[in-house]
């Protein structure tokens with residue numbers, strides 16, 4: 688079953704007819720919220736609010752391990768993570784929708800594996816291509832069907848937050864090859880891989896990253912881009928199911 692992890696702006700999914708709410712409790716502690724099983728436009732889907740609902744967990748305090756575990760328990764075989772991001776590549780203006788194909792992880796101190804030698808014995812996983820390419824292709828086709836332009840590929844740089852970055856940090860990330868910056872893409876993607884769940888990211892650019900323009904980042908402008916972007920994201924998800 689397809690699951691959506693909703694990020695900032697997508698804490699509930701209007702139009703979802705709830706069939707069942709699964710418990711948020713897992714052997715790894717509580718997930719951000721209960722996993723909602725419902726139908727969207729007549730199709731079965733699971734939904735989880737990454738930052739909790741209504742409580743707003745900061746990116747570094749999200750229990751990513753519990754979230755992915757709860758989704759797997761509820762029957763998720765494929766997960767699309769929806770993320771609001773900053774655009775590092777100047778061609779990615781606010782409103783752009785991107786399906787990235789690579790990740791650089793700049794986070795620190797997050798519980799990032801099930802194979803930690805305590806919960807499960809140590810094991811190394813291959814993560815050369817962090818997103819499931821067939822699921823990325825499905826997203827791109829759904830975008831076409833929904834009449835939305837989705838940018839194919841790009842490197843998602845995941846920072847610790849919750850503060851936004853300095854201009855120098857973004858300049859360094861650009862030199863590293865990052866096109867996008869967000870705070871919640873990792874360890875979500877690698878935990879999905881550890882659980883053998885297909886995973887792709889649908890990123891909505893909500894601001895030019897720090898120093899990309901000569902203006903400070905406006906949180907009010909971000910909110911406006913999120914509200915219009917979420918409707919487009921829901922159209923893409925609908926097209927993916929149908």
Ligand code: HPA
Pocket residue numbers: 771772773774846851852868869870893894895896897
């Ligand atoms: N940086 C990090 N995370 C973000 C940004 C940003 O500029 N915008 C939205 N999420």
